[in-house]
Amino acid sequence: MNNIQHHVGGVPYGEIARSGAVFNPATGEQTATVAFASAADVAHVVKVAAAAQGAWQKMGLVKRAGVFFRMRQLLIEHTDQIAAAITAEHGKVLSDAAGEISRGIENVEFAAGLVNLLKGEYSTGVATGVDVHTLKQPIGVVACITPFNFPAMVPLWMSASALATGNAVILKPSEKDPTTAMILARLWEEAGVPPGVFNVVHGDKEAVDALLDSPGIGAVSFVGSTPIARGIYSRAAANGKRVQALGGAKNHMIVMPDADLDSAADAAVNAAYGSAGERCMAISVLVAVGDATADAVVAKIRERAESLTIGAGTDPDSQMGPLITREHRDKVASYIANAPSQGAEVVLDGRSAEFDSDGFFLGVSLVDRVTPQMSVYTDEIFGPVLAVVRVDDYDQAVDLINANSFANGTAIFTRDGATARRFTEDIEVGMVGINVPLPVPIGAYSFGGWKDSLFGDSHIYGPESIHFYTRSKVVTTRWPDPSESQLDLGFPSNH
Structure with a gap:
């Protein structure tokens, strides 16, 4: 029987002190055991991700974009393998599994345009000799907590935008079908994401709570039921984190x-x-x-x-x-x-x-x-x-x-x-x-509902995700004439 560990810093991590059973829904048979992370395990992965994030952020945007073009190709080449893993642990038919992968690829394609997506604004001469420009900078380390029903698509919805904007990612997939997340981790690294920038931790509420409470996590993205989404939002927001928590539907x-x-x-x-x-x-x-x-x-x-x-x-x-x-x-x-x-x-x-x-x-x-x-x-x-x-x-x-x-x-x-x-x-x-029964937007738009279907103010993937995974910084610049007097205690005005 397969024992599934965490993926931290590019390598398997953790002993299976606490674990859960993974089943094949078509046969009812247990096929694997998956490790459940402790609070100490989560603290370790946050530390690893934080150490790796800085270099990823500093990677040139064109070079970083190349990672997403390679990831797109790898996902296409490995669609059959990923679909087989989804079907084995979730149960959906292979064609449906392949379909969810294709919708995940859309978001990788969108993220590949990061050079354009991360452009700031620039205004010259807002006052005498004064220019203003904006920067979009990553949050740092972000947590992505994903549901069992789309073990490839939803992680790609989140991680593509989070990585494109320069963050390090800790993915906590559903413990019911964890194998797909491990395949994605390997493919991201094969595409060029440095070890430690994309990590996977498995587990239950203990692992989730540790992520929500960790001071090293700057943002949390979640998809699941409304009661849990509401709790995720409340706890993470109370800890000062940026949160998008997508809930249930009718x-x-x-x-x-x-x-x-x-x-x-x-x-x-x-x-x-x-x-x-x-x-x-x-x-x-x-x-x-x-x-x-x-x-x-x-x-x-x-x-x-x-x-x-x-x-x-x-x-x-x-x-x-x-x-x-x-x-x-x-x-x-x-x-x-x-x-x-x-x-x-x-x-x-x-x-x-x-x-x-x-x-x-x-x-x-x-x-x-x-x-x-x-x-x-x-x-x-x-x-x-x-x-x-x-x-x-x-x-x-x-x-x-x-x-x-x-x-x-x-x-x-x-x-x-x-x-x-x-x-x-x-x-x-x-x-x-x-006349469209499942109006799931293409990758260039954003996904999300209203009312009890969304907690937070940002929808998932697309343009809103770029905003969610970045912080804007405004820089005001002046290069004064050395001959001008600099002593003025009045409030600065734009004249």
Whole structure:
């Protein structure tokens, strides 16, 4: 059985005094043991990262940019290897794993433009003989705490921008699927990142708390559930750190009566059940405007969902794999069990699906006639469950979404341009799709929601990440004429 250590200063580090088990979700078998860092381990890695960061910051920008071009190529060359590691520990099908890698590569490509991204501003002659310019300088050492559902993409979202701006990175990946982070560490160093600039520590709450409390950490980036995101933000901010903590979601997709219902049904199935629903951008609520629309689209979704092939992610015929753990699978199943007693209609019950292995499988579920008071609506289920809420008109649909405490992503399916344009203005959600069910921005934009889906004022990756991982410094310069008097006790004015 594989024993996974930390990666610190370019080498394996740490003894497995405390550890966690890593499973293959498709078989239910333990495949590895991963070390859990102690507070002392975290103190060590912070010290190593701080020692390495200065030289990385001073590396010429053009030379540093070359690292990202090489990393892009290495990620392409190793996509199959990384995807296999993701599938083995997360469970998602190989094509889905390859897709997340490609979205991570987008952010490496964006970061490769660091020479342009780090340009400051310059004003000459703001006063007699006085010039002003700005600098963008790194925070120093930053912590990136990432979730299990995207073990390659989210670390690349964070680390690409953090490294491009001259910081040293300590990545704390999910202990449920840690191998991908170790591959990324090796690839970053092969691309040219000096040892100690990109480090990986594994662990549980003890390791996270040590990162949040460490005086050597200047910024923390986190993606996970809302309760944990709120706690991360509060603790790190109280310790004087810059924080972006992305939380949970309950993403709604409105289907208008004029929508192409076949396209809407395809999109709903893809967005609700892809990656077994373990996506923060998954569509978990379909809002059907009018009973006729609801009846038609539910029938189309059911027809498509019943034909899905669920199995091991390594099987090329599989369209959906297992959930991450047995405990999570059982929790997701409990929402289906409770739905009828709360008044919902279970159109498809994923618990009835049968599988040939002891993996953490669950079939897809479709629950109709859901109301906002039901737990299948209020909770972030994070599984292959699609709830259908019926409303009378567009205004009710928008009011429903805007009343929700989550505001990560949303979408509307319609053929009417005026309705679509109005929706983009009316809706109080951070990312909006028009006939696009998963509106995840390309790497040149930034990702993040509103309300309880984000704690902090910066979204992840893209332009906002450059701001998040840097501090601006304003320099005012004057080269006076030696013949001029320098004695003036008045407050300086720009004349």
